[in-house]
Amino acid sequence: MSGVRRLGARWRRRRPLRTRLALAASAAVALVAVGVCAAAFFVIRYELLHQLDLSLTQSATRVIQENRGEGPQVVAGECRYLSAPACAQIVPADPAADPGEPYPLPVSAPVREVAAGKRAPYYSNVSRFGQPLRMLTTPFGDGRALQVALRADPVEKGVRQAAVLLAGVGGVGVLLAGLLGYAVSRAGLAPVARLTSTAERIAATRDPRHRIELPAGPPCRQDEVTRLAASFNTMLGELEQSVSSQRRLVADASHELRTPLTALRTNAELLARGDRLTPAQRERASAALGRGIREVTGLVNDLIELARDEEPLPLLEDVRIVEVAEHTVATARTHWPQTPFLLDVGAGAAQAVRPGVPARLARLLTNLLDNAAKFSPPGTPVEVTLSTYRSGGGAGGLELTVRDHGPGIPAADLPYVFDRFYRAEAARALPGSGLGLAMARQIARAHGAELTAGAAPGGGALFTLTFGPQEPPRGGGP
Numbered sequence: 001m002s003g004v005r006r007l008g009a010r011w012r013r014r015r016p017l018r019t020r021l022a023l024a025a026s027a028a029v030a031l032v033a034v035g036v037c038a039a040a041f042f043v044i045r046y047e048l049l050h051q052l053d054l055s056l057t058q059s060a061t062r063v064i065q066e067n068r069g070e071g072p073q074v075v076a077g078e079c080r081y082l083s084a085p086a087c088a089q090i091v092p093a094d095p096a097a098d099p100g101e102p103y104p105l106p107v108s109a110p111v112r113e114v115a116a117g118k119r120a121p122y123y124s125n126v127s128r129f130g131q132p133l134r135m136l137t138t139p140f141g142d143g144r145a146l147q148v149a150l151r152a153d154p155v156e157k158g159v160r161q162a163a164v165l166l167a168g169v170g171g172v173g174v175l176l177a178g179l180l181g182y183a184v185s186r187a188g189l190a191p192v193a194r195l196t197s198t199a200e201r202i203a204a205t206r207d208p209r210h211r212i213e214l215p216a217g218p219p220c221r222q223d224e225v226t227r228l229a230a231s232f233n234t235m236l237g238e239l240e241q242s243v244s245s246q247r248r249l250v251a252d253a254s255h256e257l258r259t260p261l262t263a264l265r266t267n268a269e270l271l272a273r274g275d276r277l278t279p280a281q282r283e284r285a286s287a288a289l290g291r292g293i294r295e296v297t298g299l300v301n302d303l304i305e306l307a308r309d310e311e312p313l314p315l316l317e318d319v320r321i322v323e324v325a326e327h328t329v330a331t332a333r334t335h336w337p338q339t340p341f342l343l344d345v346g347a348g349a350a351q352a353v354r355p356g357v358p359a360r361l362a363r364l365l366t367n368l369l370d371n372a373a374k375f376s377p378p379g380t381p382v383e384v385t386l387s388t389y390r391s392g393g394g395a396g397g398l399e400l401t402v403r404d405h406g407p408g409i410p411a412a413d414l415p416y417v418f419d420r421f422y423r424a425e426a427a428r429a430l431p432g433s434g435l436g437l438a439m440a441r442q443i444a445r446a447h448g449a450e451l452t453a454g455a456a457p458g459g460g461a462l463f464t465l466t467f468g469p470q471e472p473p474r475g476g477g478p
Helices: 002-014 019-066 109-115 153-188 190-205 224-272 277-306 320-334 358-373 436-447
Strands: 071-078 086-092 122-128 131-139 144-151 317-320 342-345 354-357 382-391 396-403 450-456 460-465
Touching: 019 086, 019 131, 019 144, 019 153, 086 109, 109 131, 109 144, 131 153, 131 436, 153 358, 190 277, 224 277, 317 320, 317 358, 320 358, 320 382, 320 396, 354 358, 358 382, 358 436, 358 460, 436 450
Parallel strands: 342 382
Antiparallel strands: 071 086, 086 144, 122 131, 131 144, 317 354, 382 396, 396 460, 450 460
């Protein structure tokens, strides 16, 4: 038995889903068709026999009414007709009281028991004169029984005709079930076939721009397969965006690395011919080589950090944001001595705590401060403000702003300031790789915060880092 089950399971695995669905649907419809035909046959058979039994009952009632007080006798001995008058005879309980002429209908022990009142009336099927008969045996009174019979071959013929007709109907139903099962499987699995075809085409071409065509209609009325196709299209869109971002990142990184690598190679070649250079030339080449190495190292480190998918959870701890701000501001003052950095901490913000990684939050603020100092004219301050606010639900949030007094961000560049390697026209001549702000936003989102950029009142750029009410940081990050 287990071997048969294994064989059936192996067969199902080897058959296409469309074939299995067509067979299942066809079998279900075929079973219903055969069941309906079988039920109809038994209902027709029962009704035909019931009508014959009613005719026997009526004939028996008529014979009883017309032959009251009569003794054992053959009332009607002609049983060759298709309908009434029925063949009828009166049989006593005692065989010794039988009449001299033979009975045309068979007389058995159950008939004598009915005559003696020991048995209830009953119907039976007998054969007489070469014809099938349906016979009723019922009490006649005073120790007698009445037997009434009618020919049953019309009923049997009707039953056979009904069986042939219903068998034909059942066969047609099974055939239609197969056709409908195939049509249902073909129509029902059409979106799945399109999904499979699209997936195979993407696997062959490695091009995620392909999409599955969806039927027209509101999303609330889509079936499960259509929703699956829509989800697959959404996944393809995300995949296409990811692939495009990856290709753009590789192209931008190659472009950004080309210049410092060229400079490194040039300086390395100069130092290789150091015997031809003066000490001052060797010193300049060595210093340029060191600067190039530091620039490439910083760029590679930034790319590695941007490629990380999530924040290291074991390093999460409760961080006082004001301490991170004080530390990064103090560090920025040493890196940018010509730029004043002003820190203003609002009431209630000094004790604000958020879960995070201190080093990563410090990197975020350092990138913002470096960006502000880079665009600030010498002597103009960079203002850092830390304050609290109330959200709609009454819970307290935390907001940190960094403002400079430089030229500000042009409106055309504002949507792209957080893109990797994006540099506005005014920033092309300034040092940097264009990864600082992209990294800052990525770190912010990993800590459940949002970083936005805008124009400051009176000129300059304003970057706002907003922490919501205290809660665990979101997954995914730098």
